[in-house]
Amino acid sequence: xxxxxxxxxxxxxxxxxxxxxxxxxxxxxxxxxxxxxxxxxxxxxxxxxxxxxxxxxxxxxxxxxxxxxxxxxxxxxxxxxxxxxxxxxxxxxxxxxxxxxxxxxxxxxxxxxxxxxxxxxxxxxxxxxxxxxxxxxxxxxxxxxxxxxxxxxxxxxxxxxxxxxxxxxxxxxxxxxxxxxxxxxxxxxxxxxxxxxxxxxxxxxxxxxxxxxxxxxxxxxx
Amino acid sequence: xxxxxxxxxxxxxxxxxxxxxxxxxxxxxxxxxxxxxxxxxxxxxxxxxxxxxxxxxxxxxxxxxxxxxxxxxxxxxxxxxxxxxxxxxxxxxxxxxxxxxxxxxxxxxxxxxxxxxxxxxxxxxxxxxxxxxxxxxxxxxxxxxxxxxxxxxxxxxxxxxxxxxxxxxxxxxxxxxxxxxx
Numbered sequence: 001x002x003x004x005x006x007x008x009x010x011x012x013x014x015x016x017x018x019x020x021x022x023x024x025x026x027x028x029x030x031x032x033x034x035x036x037x038x039x040x041x042x043x044x045x046x047x048x049x050x051x052x053x054x055x056x057x058x059x060x061x062x063x064x065x066x067x068x069x070x071x072x073x074x075x076x077x078x079x080x081x082x083x084x085x086x087x088x089x090x091x092x093x094x095x096x097x098x099x100x101x102x103x104x105x106x107x108x109x110x111x112x113x114x115x116x117x118x119x120x121x122x123x124x125x126x127x128x129x130x131x132x133x134x135x136x137x138x139x140x141x142x143x144x145x146x147x148x149x150x151x152x153x154x155x156x157x158x159x160x161x162x163x164x165x166x167x168x169x170x171x172x173x174x175x176x177x178x179x180x181x182x183x184x185x186x187x188x189x190x191x192x193x194x195x196x197x198x199x200x201x202x203x204x205x206x207x208x209x210x211x212x213x214x215x216x217x218x219x220x221x222x
Numbered sequence: 223x224x225x226x227x228x229x230x231x232x233x234x235x236x237x238x239x240x241x242x243x244x245x246x247x248x249x250x251x252x253x254x255x256x257x258x259x260x261x262x263x264x265x266x267x268x269x270x271x272x273x274x275x276x277x278x279x280x281x282x283x284x285x286x287x288x289x290x291x292x293x294x295x296x297x298x299x300x301x302x303x304x305x306x307x308x309x310x311x312x313x314x315x316x317x318x319x320x321x322x323x324x325x326x327x328x329x330x331x332x333x334x335x336x337x338x339x340x341x342x343x344x345x346x347x348x349x350x351x352x353x354x355x356x357x358x359x360x361x362x363x364x365x366x367x368x369x370x371x372x373x374x375x376x377x378x379x380x381x382x383x384x385x386x387x388x389x390x391x392x393x394x395x396x397x398x399x400x401x402x403x404x
Contacts, residue, residue: 055291060378068376069244073287080378128289128374129327136327137291 001217002210006195007031008203013134016050021152023048028205029157035212036159039187041196042124042166042176043131044204045143052138055081055128063092067099076127076139085139090119098122124166124176132202142166146177154179160212163187167194250288250332250375254280256386262393264400265341272344272351274396277316278369278386281335288375291327295340296368296383304363306354307344311367314339340367342388355397359390 009028014020024038032038046052058081068083076082087095095118102114115123124142131140143149146164153162161182167173173192175184187208195206259278266273282288295311312323316337320326330336342365346354368383 055374055379065377066240066244069240069247078287078376079289079374080376081374128291129329133324133326 002035002213004190004211004214005209006190007207007209008195009205009207010203011205013132013202014044014048014204016048016052018048020045020048020149021156024153024205025156028207031207032157032159033209034158034160035210037161037163037182037187037208037211038153038157038159039163039165039175039191039206039208040149040153041204042143042146042164043126043140045146045149045164046124046140047131047135049144051141051144052135053085053141054138058084058088058139060084061087061092063087063096067095070099070103076125076130077122079127081139082125082127085125085141086118086122089121089125089141094119095122120176143176147179148177150177150179150182160215165191165196167191167196247376248285249377250282250286250330250373251284252280252282252288252290252330252371252373252382254278254338254369254371254384256369256384259386262342262388262396264396267351267397267400270346270351272355272397273341274344274388274393275339275341277337277339279335279337280330282330282332284332284375286376287329287331288373289327289329290325291372291374291379293325293338293369293371294323295342296370297342297388298366298368299363304358304361305347306357307346307351309342309344309365311340311342313341313369338369340369342367352397355390355393359394362390364389 011023011027014023020040024040028038060080061084064080064084064087068078068080071078077086098114098117101117105113121142126140128139129136143164149164150162161179163175163182164177165173165175165187171192173188175187178184178187190208196203256278260276262274262276264272265275293313295313297309297311299309313325314320315328316339318326344351344355365388366385367388368385370381370383372379372381
């Protein structure tokens with residue numbers, strides 16, 4: 001009886017000159033079967049989409065200098081460049097509004113309101129050091145249209161499904177986009193141990209083997 | 223009118239509050255402690271090259287985490303001062319050794335630090351490196367090395383330099399220590 005198996009796929013360092021789907025076909029196709037789900041690290045998808053910027057290229061506004069001070073140190077928005085890049089992506093006023101409401105909510109014991117209101121990029125932007133060389137000196141935004149990327153991967157590889165996932169070593173996993181029919185929460189649970197590894201640019205693809213068969217079996221039992 | 227005054231007073235109070243919060247919060251503050259560095263040691267000697275290295279501790283003495291985005295040694299040996307050798311240098315984190323002279327950006331939590339290894343390679347322009355370094359010592363040529371580092375933290379990025387000296391006496395001491403060990 002087939003069980004789920006996670007198979008990381010090593011690639012060369014991918015850059016904005018690469019097409020992520022072409023690269024997955026090139027490096028992973030031979031190991032992908034019709035019952036497998038192909039997942040890819042969101043930061044690498046973003047890099048291949050050119051969604052990176054250097055701190056030196058950002059123009060810092062007064063508001064970014066102030067608001068970054070109110071973000072705990074471990075967060076990407078705690079640096080003035082992380083905050084500025086979130087503002088550039090989501091708008092200054094939206095971030096300001098989210099921050100003010102988030103602070104009030106925190107006073108009343110509700111955490112996470114800022115990220116709920118500030119827009120997806122506020123949670124997805126990676127500050128410098130967030131990725132491995134040569135992108136360690138860059139900020140990386142979240143990927144553009146991850147669902148479409150997942151659909152395209154599925155179409156090209158003929159696999160059971162595909163997903164774009166944001167996973168880290170702190171046991172946090174979020175699936176940003178999936179092909180039709182997949183449950184992102186279920187995939188997040190499968191990927192929670194970060195099979196991409198700490199330096200996900202080296203193994204940016206993880207094949208979830210036998211997903212379709214295991215899914216069918218569990219549906220049959222249900 | 224009273225309402226407007228209340229708004230103005232409230233804005234002023236909030237501004238003062240934010241300013242006090244930021245002032246109290248502080249920022250990262252890095253120091254490369256060149257006074258505490260190890261002496262240069264001779265790592266490798268060939269007919270034409272001599273490779274020296276030393277370790278320099280650094281610390282984030284500030285109150286916030288900070289990132290060393292880039293760091294590199296800038297050796298300063300103009301030909302007007304000494305024209306017998308070509309110099310190359312590189313710097314790497316002791317915890318992440320590499321030989322490509324690429325400094326991987328690293329977050330240093332406040333109150334902590336680490337050390338970098340600085341490697342200096344002298345290549346003789348003519349003849350043997352031993353003769354070239356002997357001549358350098360005869361001329362009492364000391365070479366300045368600036369540790370150049372780019373920091374980003376709560377405030378926008380900045381570049382600092384800390385200077386250390388690689389003295390000719392130190393070079394000779396390292397050469398003699400190595401030959402005595404052999």
